[in-house]
Amino acid sequence: MSNLPTDPKLKEMMTSLDDDKIDMLAATSVLQQKATDVRAQTVNWQSYMQSQMISQEDYNFICNFDTTDSQKREELLKANRLQCAKTFLNLLGHISKDQTLQYILVLVDDMIQEDRTRVEIFHEYAAKTKESVWGPFLNLLNRPDEFITNMTSRIIAKIACWAQNQMERSDLHFYLTWLKDQLKVQNNEHIQSVARCLQMMLRIDEYRFAFVSVDGISTLLSVLTGRVNFQVQYQLIFCIWVLTFNPLLAEKMNKFNVIIILADILSDSVKEKVTRIILAVYRNLIEKPEDAQVAKEHCIAMVQCKVLKQLAIFEQRKYDDEDISADVQFLTEKLQSSVQDLSSFDEYATEVKSGRLEWSPVHKSKFWRENAQRLNEKNYELLRILIRYLETSQDPLVLSVASFDIGEYVRHYPRGKHVIEQLGGKQLVMQLLAHDDPNVRYEALLAVQKLMVHNWEYLGRQLEKEQGDAKPGSAVISGRA
Template identity: 55%
Template sequence: MTETSQDLHNHLNALKQQVQSNQANDSMNTTVRALQTMLRHDNFRHEFAQQGGVETLVAALGKTTNFQLQYQIAFALWCLTFNGEISRKATAAGVIPALGDILSESTKEKVIRIILATFANILNKVDEREIKREAALQMVQCKTLKTLELIDAKKYDDPDLEEDVKFLSEELTLSVHDLSSYDEYYTEVRSGRLQWSPVHKSEKFWRENVQKFNEKQFEVVKILIKLLESSHDPIILCVAAHDIGEYARHYPRGKTVVEQYQGKAAVMRLLSAEDPNVRYHALLAVQKLMVHNWEYLGKTLDTDSNGEQVAAK
């Protein structure tokens, strides 16, 4: 590495560390403003991304409610997405959900404009069909289509914004046209943002799709177990425990697979969770992992009136 390259590396690393340090808004604004300027240049984008800068900005975005700082961080992310390689990794880095949360709540036109421009950049810069599809589905999961409808109805006097709204509406509508229930489920699991969407409690879904959980070396099962081990969100824990139990119930070797990846131990630990709903769904999952007569178990749970049962949420 040349002296100039080393200087660049050190400078960008120092800026990244300042973003990570949870400074006061004024100091953070100055730091991010410097990044906004530097990230207009592609060689700086690549170096910053190599140092984990994208993930750092995403984490910072989740910690602020200051709209000016939200705008500046989103602007820096927009600059980064002009690089095709960085755009391809945006789905894995959590860029879309982080921006999508702000988009759904923000009333500031410049914040809306820069987030939509970032989304458009990601879809324009990614050539690989599957990665582009996953990015579009993440946007759909963030309720971006609904937000686009609301923005379109307001008729902002901004040609660039109108163009992005039209482009994204067409792309996202196309992506959901042939969306299967498993595509919806897979995108939700990959995002790590589990919620009680209809597929989780659909017997038809589990019967038809449980074999797909074994694809890519049990990728979905591993993600669910990781969420059980690392998440602190009660809803995510409830849904993940429920899904592990349903996988074991519908796939003949499910119990063995779950145990192989320490899923049973992860569920067992949740039996002592503080949240009563988490304990309840963990208990159901443990029973599904241990009992073989599923029909008998279901009837027992439905008719047992001796113990207290917490309403599922």
């Protein structure tokens, strides 16, 4: 198996990152600072042997390994490959003292960082003993010491990405879930290290789908919508960018509101690296989907999020990075082209799916006369979204516009009232009559009136049919009563 990315642009960037930018980036990070301190310590291996916590052969190997320079270490490993894995796994499994475990993990990390092919040592040993290569490391993720868990995570990512054998499904699920949960930890001082592990893992296609299956995309975006520094922003958006190299994931991505969230960051960011990676994500969302309609919808969503305005600002700047200029030009051309082909219904559908409803021109009556029936398409997809906003949104503007749109749909589509009732929209609109915001109450009242007018007309017709020669107007009067 080859884990190298096949896309030239991804391969180029990942190659540059592999040259210690993923693994040694931000030497001042908390994990790196602590690792430097741990390296300076010494361990009394003899005391562990005398207390029979480690065997004689493990003692002999670790003493030799711990006291040699890089050249002699290479010779030692060539002569004792399987003993190396055996000793380290034994030490990690039998020693409980945090300080010593920290030191062992730094030794392992330094060893495989020095030569990444050494990750195969652990796989060779696991194959010979018919044991899992992952078990001893995954167990350490449950330790309370944050340096131990994050250094272990770093080692797992390297073994998973640099070895020929991929991580097995259950172990992979456990590890990716751990990474995802670490992203959600409030004020996690090791979040850069967690993100760096993800940057490595998501270069491999099989790992991408596994990450998506544990709700990884939603977690990335949830963290990005919070307050994180630009370095973490860059790393998490990098993870999204790597995911979009898979065409299927690129097609699904905007269902998580990726375009909107990144547009907000793009408009606020002052860091060139963050701008560059967002533009790269946008480019992939247009280039990678195999379904041309999805690519078109992504373009429309970017237009809706005022990305063209940002691109016009970027065009006036000079960037040292040629990729930025190229991506700005590419995106500008694609978005301008999509604007020319944009129908009012396309614009409306994109606005509804974005969740950012506003009093744009597509909410005028002319639009509804021409397009009301189109809200029945794809099993009432847009109507269901509008009704969901009535139930979940806290934004008065969204509630006001959604109420108005539902009223206009009922007004212009003959069976609209029945559809809205079946989808549960009528009750939600009526609940908004008691909303705190006067604009929401007003639009909800108008929508209810439109729903009730249809009721009166239907009831009036039924009464007229039943009463036959009843007096003119009696049905209407009865209906109002």
